[in-house]
Amino acid sequence: MNYKRLVFLLGMVIIFSTTGMAQTYKYIGATKCKMCHNKPAKGEQYNKWAAGPHAKAMESLSAEEAKDPKCLKCHSTAASVDKSLVASIKVEEGVSCESCHGPGSAYKSASIMKNQQLSLSKGMIMPDEAVCKTCHNEESQHYKGFNYAEYVAKIAHPDPSAK
Secondary structure, three states: OOHHHHHHHHHHHHHHHHHHHOOOOOOOHHHHHHHHOHHHHHOHHHHHHHOOOOOOOOOOOOHHHHHHHHHHHHHHHHHHHHHHHHHOOOOHHHOHHHHHOOOOOOOOOHHHHOOOOHHHHHOOOOOOOOHOOOOOOOOOOOOOOOOOHHHHHHOOOOHHHOO
């Protein structure tokens, strides 16, 4: 009888501990990524993003479009996610690193980023064509086609230290 009680209690502990450990990743914004990803050793990835079309996505909208949720869902990472997931990202940031790479609250530290598998387990995404097509698709009134290989080359920001 004590054995059954012990097994039951252990089961309850496991259930409650896994529920308590469930994590919701939050969006922290590109300035947090900049701390590490703007160094020459990392390929100055932040500068490449800041000079590119994703960082300027909000600027490409008219005043009316900048208030339209249909436009904001692709032109602003912060405006496209549930407000409870926003930590420090701003709507004006446009399409941030986290639109493509996932919310960074749990994988932002250097010790985690050094291990790709660990980063992935903490919410990081390795973007592919499907990720891009969540926005670059026929739903946009400004859609002009999407050639993945061509466009991914335009926004490439490789990390030379990852080799």
